[in-house]
Amino acid sequence: MLNIFIINGGQIFGTSNGQLNKKLAEITASFMSSNGFNVRTSDINYEYDELLELENFLWADITIWHVPIWWFQLPHRLKEYMDVVFKNGEGKLYENDGRTRTHPQLNYGRGGLLHSKKYLITTSWNAPKGAFTIKGEIMDQTSVDDGVLFGFHRAMEFLGLSRLKGFHFYDVLKNMDKERFEEYENQYIEHLNRTLKKEILLASNPIDSKNT
Numbered sequence: 663m664l665n666i667f668i669i670n671g672g673q674i675f676g677t678s679n680g681q682l683n684k685k686l687a688e689i690t691a692s693f694m695s696s697n698g699f700n701v702r703t704s705d706i707n708y709e710y711d712e713l714l715e716l717e718n719f720l721w722a723d724i725t726i727w728h729v730p731i732w733w734f735q736l737p738h739r740l741k742e743y744m745d746v747v748f749k750n751g752e753g754k755l756y757e758n759d760g761r762t763r764t765h766p767q768l769n770y771g772r773g774g775l776l777h778s779k780k781y782l783i784t785t786s787w788n789a790p791k792g793a794f795t796i797k798g799e800i801m802d803q804t805s806v807d808d809g810v811l812f813g814f815h816r817a818m819e820f821l822g823l824s825r826l827k828g829f830h831f832y833d834v835l836k837n838m839d840k841e842r843f844e845e846y847e848n849q850y851i852e853h854l855n856r857t858l859k860k861e862i863l864l865a866s867n868p869i870d871s872k873n874t
Contacts, residue, residue, distance in 0.1 A: 667722035670705040671729040673737035683728040727783040774822025782826040790833040
């Protein structure tokens with residue numbers, strides 16, 4: 663069965679208590695456990711052993727990140743977590759930066775060692791979905807993945823990880839009540855069902871799955 667590593671990036675800071683992403687991480691862990699997956703979790707709010715965290719990335723078939731977006735960027739403690747853990751990754755997460763002295767301008771970021779592994783990210787926003795889709799709004803019709811998460815996705819690619827389609831929660835501060843959260847939760851669970859069904863098939867029969 664697949665190994666799933668879940669990271670709660672919902673930093674507790676100022677007026678943010680990190681409860682939404684903590685809840686999402688719990689929902690994900692419950693879903694994975696109830697479906698027979700092996701699960702490990704981490705929370706960036708607490709002290710961690712960077713070498714053990716590195717081992718989690720090596721262990722996981724799929725890493726799932728739950729991240730609030732602050733000022734159009736990752737929370738600073740999550741970015742620190744990535745910097746601290748990944749700095750020990752040479753020879754484990756990546757072999758080198760992918761270039762050669764013969765062609766120093768080519769293949770940067772192609773030295774990752776995690777090519778058999780994948781990742782999925784959820785983000786939560788105060789911004790409504792219209793901020794990304796309506797002409798003249800602040801994101802200029804640029805999606806989350808092509809905009810704010812561009813650098814994050816490149817970092818995952820540097821490690822050799824392949825991207826699974828993520829899930830984004832919009833307008834979570836002003837307009838999140840119990841009914842809307844339940845609707846979001848149902849949509850997210852359905853997203854996991856669709857996504858993981860394919861991954862289980864690939865893991866159980868990789869040759870036949872490639873031909874379907």
